[in-house]
Amino acid sequence: MTIPRTFIVLLALAGIGVFASAIFASNDKASSRRYLEPRLASDAAALPFSGAVLVGDTLYLSGDIGLEPGNKVPKEAAPEARLLMESFEKRLAAAGMTMADLVYVTVYSSDVGDYAVFNAEYRKHFRREFPARAYIGAGKLLFGARWEMQGIAVRRP
Numbered sequence: 200m201t202i203p204r205t206f207i208v209l210l211a212l213a214g215i216g217v218f219a220s221a222i223f224a225s226n227d228k229a230s231s232r233r234y235l236e237p238r239l240a241s242d243a244a245a246l247p248f249s250g251a252v253l254v255g256d257t258l259y260l261s262g263d264i265g266l267e268p269g270n271k272v273p274k275e276a277a278p279e280a281r282l283l284m285e286s287f288e289k290r291l292a293a294a295g296m297t298m299a300d301l302v303y304v305t306v307y308s309s310d311v312g313d314y315a316v317f318n319a320e321y322r323k324h325f326r327r328e329f330p331a332r333a334y335i336g337a338g339k340l341l342f343g344a345r346w347e348m349q350g351i352a353v354r355r356p
Contacts, residue, residue, distance in 0.1 A: 232254050234249040234251075234252055235250045235253070235290065235294060236250050250263075250290060251290055251293075251294060257354075258291070258300070258353075260290055260350045260352065262307070262347040262348065262349040263283060263290065264279075264341060264344035264348075265282030265283030265344065265345075265346065266286075266342065271342070277316055277319070280316060280317050280321070283346055283348060284324045287350070296352050298325055299355065300352040300353060300354055301330040301351070302352060303331045303351045304331075304333075304348055304351075305335065305348065306333065306335065306347070306348045307337035307340060307346065308336055308337060309343075311334070314334065317346060330350070
C-alpha cells in the first residue's frame, strides 16, 4: 500500500507544528524576566543596573560587597566577608532561592592575600557542594571594599 505524498507532507507539517509549539511553550517561562533592585535601594533610581535578574529558573546576581549601615566597609576583613555573604543570601532569598542554588560565582579581591579570610567565611554558607568559582585579583573596589562577588543561581526542582 502506498501512502499519498500529500498525506506524508501533512503529517510532517503537523509534526513540525507540534514540535514548534512545544519549543515556544517551554520558552514562555524563560522569556519572562523579574528584576530585583540593587541592594543600595536608596540609590536604586540613580544606579544603572539591576541587583539581580531572574529569567525562568536562572538568577543572574550583580556584584555585591560587604557593607555596614551607611555604606561603610568594616575595618576588619572577617566582618566584611560575613556581611558580603549575608547580603548574597538575602538577594537569593528575595528570588525564592538559597545558597544551594548557586552554580557559579566570581569573587574579585583587592588583595589576594585575604584569600584565607574570605574562604573561612565562604565555607560557613554552604552545606555540601560548592558552586564553581573564580577568585580574581582586582584593583580598587567600590567604597574601598576587599571583595566583590557576583553569581548565577539555578532554582533546584
